[in-house]
Amino acid sequence: MAEAGGHWSAVTAGYLGWTLDAFDFFLVSLCLTDIGREFHKSDAEMIFTMTVTLAFRPVGAFLFGLLADRYGRRLPLMLDLVFYSVVEVLSGLAPNYATFLLLRALFGIGMGGEWGIGASLAMEKVPPRLRGVLSGFLQQGYATGNLLATVCYFLLFRRFGWRPLFFIGGLPALLALFVRWHVKESEVWQKTRKESWAGLRREILSNWKLFLYLAMFMMTMNLASHGTQDLYPTFLKRQWNFGVTQRAVLNGVSMVGAILGGTLTGWLSDRWGRRRAIIAALVGATMAIPLWAYAPSLPLLFAGAFLIQFLVQGAWGVIPAHLSELSPDAVRGFLPGFGYQVGVLLSSPVAYVEASIAPHIGYANAMAGTAATVFLLAAVAAWLGHERRAVRFGETG
Numbered sequence: 001m002a003e004a005g006g007h008w009s010a011v012t013a014g015y016l017g018w019t020l021d022a023f024d025f026f027l028v029s030l031c032l033t034d035i036g037r038e039f040h041k042s043d044a045e046m047i048f049t050m051t052v053t054l055a056f057r058p059v060g061a062f063l064f065g066l067l068a069d070r071y072g073r074r075l076p077l078m079l080d081l082v083f084y085s086v087v088e089v090l091s092g093l094a095p096n097y098a099t100f101l102l103l104r105a106l107f108g109i110g111m112g113g114e115w116g117i118g119a120s121l122a123m124e125k126v127p128p129r130l131r132g133v134l135s136g137f138l139q140q141g142y143a144t145g146n147l148l149a150t151v152c153y154f155l156l157f158r159r160f161g162w163r164p165l166f167f168i169g170g171l172p173a174l175l176a177l178f179v180r181w182h183v184k185e186s187e188v189w190q191k192t193r194k195e196s197w198a199g200l201r202r203e204i205l206s207n208w209k210l211f212l213y214l215a216m217f218m219m220t221m222n223l224a225s226h227g228t229q230d231l232y233p234t235f236l237k238r239q240w241n242f243g244v245t246q247r248a249v250l251n252g253v254s255m256v257g258a259i260l261g262g263t264l265t266g267w268l269s270d271r272w273g274r275r276r277a278i279i280a281a282l283v284g285a286t287m288a289i290p291l292w293a294y295a296p297s298l299p300l301l302f303a304g305a306f307l308i309q310f311l312v313q314g315a316w317g318v319i320p321a322h323l324s325e326l327s328p329d330a331v332r333g334f335l336p337g338f339g340y341q342v343g344v345l346l347s348s349p350v351a352y353v354e355a356s357i358a359p360h361i362g363y364a365n366a367m368a369g370t371a372a373t374v375f376l377l378a379a380v381a382a383w384l385g386h387e388r389r390a391v392r393f394g395e396t397g
Contacts, residue, residue: 007125009182011134013175014118015141017081020172021111022145023152024088025053027169028104030153030233030251031162038162039097043234047355049104050230054222054348056105057112061334061341064113068333069193069200072185073121076333080117081176084110088169092162112344116337123324124188124332128390129270131325132277136266136317143258143313146229150255154248188394192329203330211339214323217381218343221319223350223374224282224312228292228367230351232305235363240301254305261310262317274322274387278315282379285311286372293368308371315378325388332393350374 028035028050036046060080067076087107094100119138126134152165194200204211233251236242242250261281269277285308292304323336350370358366 007122007127007130007134009184010122010125010186011138013077013179013183014122015138015144016175016178017077017114017118017172018138018141019145019148020169020175021084021114022142023149024084024091024107024145024166024169025050025111026146026149026229027153027162027165028053029230030149030247031157031165032234033237034157034162035100039100041097044352044355045097047231047234047352049101051348051352052101053104053108053111054226054344056108057344058338058341060109060112060114061116061337062112063109065116065334065337066200068117068120068337069189069331070197072189072193073117073124073333074179074183074185076113077117077121078176078179080110080113081172081179084114085170085173085176088166088172091169092164092166112337112341115340117333119320119336120324120327120332121183121186123320124186124393128392131321131390132270132274132318133263133267135269135319135321135324136263136314138320139266139317140259140262140313142316143255143262143309147252147255147259150248150252154245154252158244188329189333191394194330200330200334203328204334207328207331207335210326211335213385214326214336214339215342215346217378217385218319218323218340219346220343220374220378220381221316222344222347224285224371224378225316226347227350227354227370227374228308228312231354231358231363231367234355235358235367238358239363250302250305253302254309257306257308257310258313261312261314264317265314266317266321269318269321270390274318274325274389275382275385278318278322278382279379281311281315282375282382285315286375289368289371289375293364293371312375315382322387324393325391326385329394 032046064076064080084107087103087110091103094103122138233247236247265277265281288307292308295301295304324332327335354366354370
């Protein structure tokens with residue numbers, strides 16, 4: 001059952017929430033070496049703050065996901081938006097590394113809560129025939145946030161430094177007002193919700209096998225995403241000696257590729273099937289690794305950056321629809337988001353491992369070897385699963 005109207009407001013809210021989440025997360029990636037210089041920390045130690053953010057995301061998915069299935073999607077989403085807005089602003093005021101690390105852990109809780117609620121709310125309202133393409137659009141809020149972080153970094157960093165960039169992170173509090181006034185509660189949730197915590201607990205426990213698969217699958221997908229994105233600005237600085245402007249422009253080009261790839265592959269998944277679209281994108285990404293990591297010239301470096309994110313985030317564009325369709329109605333607020341974020345936790349050391357081995361074997365070798373391995377794992381994980389493309393929510397068991 002998809003709602004006849006109102007799905008655009010829900011998709012917009014989910015898209016903007018994920019955009020602003022990613023905006024803050026990638027500010028750390030872009031400013032990593034400069035924050036580390038102020039706090040007298042190495043690249044690996046600063047990458048660890050991003051690892052901690054990823055590791056705490058399951059906590060947010062667990063807490064806010066339970067609230068979303070028990071009390072509805074809207075209120076937990078608004079609370080989460082306000083919570084991580086405050087943490088983002090405080091990150092810009094951190095006086096030392098220990099405080100910054102603590103705030104990044106708290107931000108991980110907020111970041112982990114937003115995706116599951118926003119995706120379930122949007123996918124439950126979207127007509128099945130549009131679910132794939134709007135899934136791609138929704139998921140590429142992540143790439144849009146990265147792109148916006150790049151633009152702000154390009155325009156503001158050299159004049160103001162890294163701290164004021166985090167103050168922009170107060171904007172999600174305004175998005176909470178949009179949700180309050182323009183987004184209606186999910187009719188699917190109202191029809192299928194459990195009336196007690198005991199009923200919700202039984203429903204969650206009865207789907208433990210599905211949860212284990214989602215966690216394993218999302219671990220491989222997050223290895224593919226974070227293994228190619230988080231350390232990339234540092235790779236450009238260390239391997240190519242790029243300055244602020246060059247890094248910002250190239251990262252921006254790669255995120256344009258991500259937005260286009262995610263939306264197109266999401267649309268193709270409505271025709272090809274979810275798993276087939278994911279696997280095709282990952283196979284293409286594997287073939288693009290040499291151009292991405294070992295480009296012999298600047299134009300080819302730009303082409304490789306665009307292409308790898310077009311394909312990696314193309315695979316990711318299918319995820320909101322695919323996970324929502326696999327999950328039963330009564331636990332759709334909890335199960336996709338928590339499975340996703342446990343996968344994040346399991347994959348969280350990837351950038352730290354890359355940063356640790358890169359000084360010994362080179363950044364290009366570290367990133368290329370990681371990418372080839374994780375793309376293969378993600379393709380196999382997608383193939384091992386099943387799918388329920390275009391299932392009508394609220395009308396089936």
